[in-house]
Amino acid sequence: MVIKMAGKNNDKRGANHGANELNERKRKVLWAVVQDYSETAEPVGSRTIARKYNLGVSSATIRNEMQDLEDEGYLEQPHTSAGRIPSIKGYRFYVDWLMQPSPVTDDEKSMINHILEEHVTKQDEISRDIARTVASLTHTLSVATSAGGKRKFNYMRFLPLDGRRAIMLVVTNQGEVSNAVVDIPADSSLDEMQLLADRMNHFLHGREIDNTDEQLILSSQKDVERDLTPYMHVFKALQKTLQPPKEVYAGGASQLIEQPEFKNVEKMQDILNLLEQRDMLESMLLSSSDQPIAVHIGTENPVKSLSDLSIVRAQFSSGGRIIGSVAVLGPTRMQYSRIIGMMRFMQQRLDTLLKKND
Template sequence: MVGVMDLNERSREILRRVVETYLETGEPVGSRFLSRQLPLSLSAASIRNVMSDLEGLGLIFAPHTSAGRMPTEAGLRMFVDGLLEIGDLTDDERIAIERQVSGSHKSIEDVLDEASKLLSGLSHGAGFVVAPTYDAALKHVEFVPIDAERALVVIVTEGGAVENRVIEIPKGLTPSALAEATNYLNAQLRGRTLDEAKAHLARELETQKAELNELTAKVIEAGLATWSGSNSAAANNDPLGKSLIVRGRSRLLEDVHAVEDLERIRLLFDELENKRDLVQLLGLAEAADGVRIFIGSENKLFSLSGSSLIVSPYMDTQQRVVGVLGVIGPTRLNYARVIPMVDYTAKLVGRLIN
């Protein structure tokens, strides 16, 4: 496959301008327009010849016979890998990101939710976060009644992370039964990681259910079902499993140019709904040392809609990947702006959740 160094300076500059103009406007770029924009002294006819060569290499194409040219996925990839000039965030931008994501939040889920909203707002795409699987030791578990049929499960880890889940409780459950469930769980689970706690609790319930009040046992089992993700953590956005938070889908509709764009967005919405598959995004970034970019069909999960992903893992204090965040949007994302924002947000989230 042809690489950026296989192109001469003139071809590289014309490809760069075609891509940059497309990313800015979403429209095909013509030779006359380029002749006015290029620093090189080239006639429209010379530019057409170069564009014809680039088209022959599969880097640009003409959407209509008389139209200008647009980059192919291969052209976008070459631009991102070899021609893109990525800037750095300003101090003001860093402060603004830190203020929005950290704030006074106590819950990890709040931090992750704010991160996905932030990325959506900055990129004009959909921001997403794949939440981590926690392996911190549990410190405290408590059931707090909400109403006659629901209770809040509060889980606190040794590291101070707090997570809340709402569960359904049996009708007629007394406050003393909730207190009994709280005491039982704290006696059984304290000091164990979530995975250890789930396995231990499942064994204990088999042997000790008879010793517990029947309603109390049902509450404990409801809590266990919530933590184990028996209804699919991915489908329920359960941050105690590998779950997905997506924010800003409506922004994808803000820049629709044509009927085919609308169809692409519809397909992307369908793909975003398949959250179980989307949790595979964690695997896309696990081996990455920083930001990775997937353009169009390079990523099977979004091949139908031809969308791009800019993703980065975030790490725990041992530099282990615990989750991934990023932006999903059209292939004409503003890569130069979004890449450093995704990178910085990932580093910030990693610090905040540890």
Template sequence: MTNRKRNLKKENQAELNERKQQVLWAVVQDYAETAEPVGSRTIARKYNLGVSSATIRNEMQDLEDAGYLEQPHTSAGRIPSVKGYRFYVDRLMEPAPVSGEEQNLITKMMGAHRARLDDIFRDMAKIVASLTHTLSLAASSTARQVRFNYIRFLPLDGRRVILLAVSDRGDVTNVVVPMPADTTMDELQLIADKLNHFLHGRNVNTLNENLILSFQKDVERDLSGFSRIFGELSRMLLPHQKVYTGGAAELMEQPEFQNVERMQDILNLLEQQDTLQGMLSETMEKPIAVHIGTENVSKALSDLSIVRAQFTSDGRVLGSIAVMGPTRMQYGKIIGVLYYLQQELNQLLKKS
């Protein structure tokens, strides 16, 4: 091993010196803006680092040897690697301030919906996509907070009744179910009254077979004939978390996605609601997390970066937004917008 590489290895094990950090920062900035590999002359001309092009070229070579930069073609400039982006995000990047115009847009949207979180997250996906030119996914967690309010039975004919279910949020659903054998309408409504008392205020996710068995013991009656009704009740009240998307057209404009097959992969991913819900509902240790390229577990996301923000209030998770784009995305801009959204939503909820 040469002395130069030996010294570089020692330096890399500690941290990059200030000049190398400046060069890495400039390469990330320029590549994010142009989508073109960056050369030393470009850095010397545009970023005023106070050193010659030759010095910058040597620093870029050191950064490549240490794994922070890559050279896609022999004669081309260099681009950041996943390692380079990670160092940039963790050590060099500053969240960009949100402009007055952008603040007004966000404030107007939140004011229009007040505390209707589903509507807020739906429109946040659109706003984030338009401000950052990326694909945005959003979902509120209110589905997991819905509680049972009451049910009613309405007569339909001699064999069937309408089961009406209402949540604490006022959501009303209904379904036609068969009348249990040897049961009158009065008996059916008596069961409904007791069930309303037994389940009132419970989270709808707890409506399972064990709870129904407990109810059966409480009323001291065989309710096997009601199995169809209990099954429909669980299905009706259990809400389905909706994933809102925005910015698919914005993503298609990025040079990385001019390939039709690559864009089709993204569109196919957007149809996989369970996968998207799983990604948005994962527990987060920090309010905002960044996963770059191969840091993503899914192979389909290995050439993408995902910036995810979680929104909380009084320890309760309200929902999350994930911004998806090429690894050369504007991390500072995106994180700045997401931080601002988190602050504004908290302020809105305090006033509600």
């Protein structure tokens, strides 16, 4: 096998001096160890590298290079008599400097295109089906979420519930109806609240819901000709009600169980428990990043339960706004080049479709 590696000007890290930490031979040996271990899940020996990869040097030379890589923290030796496996530092160098994203196959392109084209205007369905598809194609656990589409305020009204409470109904331009129970202020009445709603409907009509915040409400006091302070609890309920629903979709838990790293029941239970922490997953998926595709390896993850996993996360944007995100969770020996290549293709294809749809 002839080794082809990314050049030193890899676009993930720019001109960072880290590319020069290893000489060419060590880079090739590290690349080969990562490749082989990702395929076999077995520690890699120098003879295996010499036999399977065309490095042009002897097994003894490779063994010496592997020892140096271990001394420098790029490889680890899990057992005294075993071969080596990549460390977190080794995987990081591989991802940043040695890896080339794999091209997406025609079958994979066809499957991804079908999903994106069918659901391009339905972000929640795209997120759900992308999670399922990526899990199926990569044999990993995938999670996805949408950031909620931009909806516009249509109108609100109040219905009587009992003497001191009312039901607030909020309707969007798409006909979606949300509701919340609110207290009627002591010096107000249901009729006064409905009058306020009529005036607020005029002020808020047609505004994007994700821009309807407390400051905006307060700025309308002059327009509605009254002090809104007694009604702030109502507007807080309005703001909460208008938040676009966010769902976290997961696929591929059964795929992850098949990986040898997760045969341990306790480790797999940790993963299943993780899937119940929807708020944490949503935060992980939608947190801002300066990278279109972010890779967190093992202990680089801020959450302890993720320390045995690597996460490759891609965010999808439209008009500079994040509309959704998908992340692949798998063992640290995951096939980064294939997964990142697939993520890039999805980003580019969805961006093209969204521009066309606009």
